[in-house]
Amino acid sequence: MARRKIIIDTDPGQDDAVAILLALASPEELEVLGVTAVAGNVPLPLTQRNARIVCELAGHADIPVFAGSDRPLSRPLVTAEHVHGTTGLDGPSLPDPQMPLQKVHAVDFIVDTLRNEPAGTVTLVPIGPLTNIARAFQDAADIMPRVQEIVLMGGAYFEVGNITPAAEFNIYVDPEAAGIVFKSDVPLTVMPLDVTHKALITAERVEAFRQMGTRTGRMVAAWTDFFERFDKEKYGSEGAPLHDPCTIAYLLEPELFSGRHINVEIETESELTRGMTVADWWRVTDRPVNATFMGDLDAKGYFDLLSERIARL
Ligand code: BDR
Ligand code: CA
Secondary structure (H helix, E strand, O other), X not given: OOOEEEEEEEOOOHHHHXXXXXXXOOOOOEEEEEEEEOOOOOOHHHHHHHHHHHXXXXXXXXXXXXXXXXOOOOOOOOOOHHXXXXXXXXXXXXXXXXXXXXXXXXXXXXXXXXXXXXXXXXXXXXXXXXXXXXXXXXXXXXXXXXXXXXXXXXXXXXXXXXXXXXXXXXXXXXXXXXXXXHOOOOOEEEEOHHHHOOOEEEHHHHHHHXXXXXHHHHHXXXXXXXXHHHHXXXXXXXXXXOOOHHHHHHHHOHHHEEEEEEOEEEOOOOOOOOOOEEEOOOOOOOOOOOEEEEEEEOHHHHHHHHHHHHOOO
């Protein structure tokens, strides 16, 4: 497999943290050009800090981390401390990051990278609200045809919503940004709740990380243990969905996932359904196909991959 260049755009978040670790544990397949932080699960000063903590934990203080948008394009920020805790990475006690935050704004980094790298060689992996990506596309429309692919976590169809009855958190926080991304004509692969609600981190799987005998394994166990409690109460399921690493797992082992090439539109107006991903799963319209919308995953294969890679760190 050719090594793929990626930018991870993120709002860590425990599941974001595991996604970053999975990418950094996979240098044969993935070259992480940078990590760009966005406001989402918690405000930007925390997400950029958390991103640095996670890179350091992975032994990668060399990965440049950039701070981006501190609020959605045109709405007040909605956060999710009720899921992730006040720091966004509640669970284990964490050291202060030592590595610096880059001085360049995340949006400028995204634009410059896409202009400087050969066209079609950089994949964007957004696992938070889509504000940074949309701003980059607004500032520099010339970069859109240069993106190889966007592989994002967001949206839901059969699983409807997790922050409102109709909307998934990442899309709900900045639906206008999502609208720009879904209309960008960039090849789009979407990991909605339909997939991630099958990626359940059960108590047994948490324990397997704890038993790895590494610091990173213990951190992953403590993080997932933390938000597992909340999600178990909410969904009554066996474990919490480990959402964001689905994007990186897809880049490593696409055959773990299956979905449909369909039209997906974003609802931005309605008070009731704002942030809904209106996915034409049954192909009942002739609206143009703009996304590969995933619907299923091999959960065992996913956790096997995660365990094998996280154990390397
Ligand atoms: C998404 O929202 C966040 O809370 C998680 O990190 C994930 O990206 C799931 O809806
Ligand atoms: Ca996230």
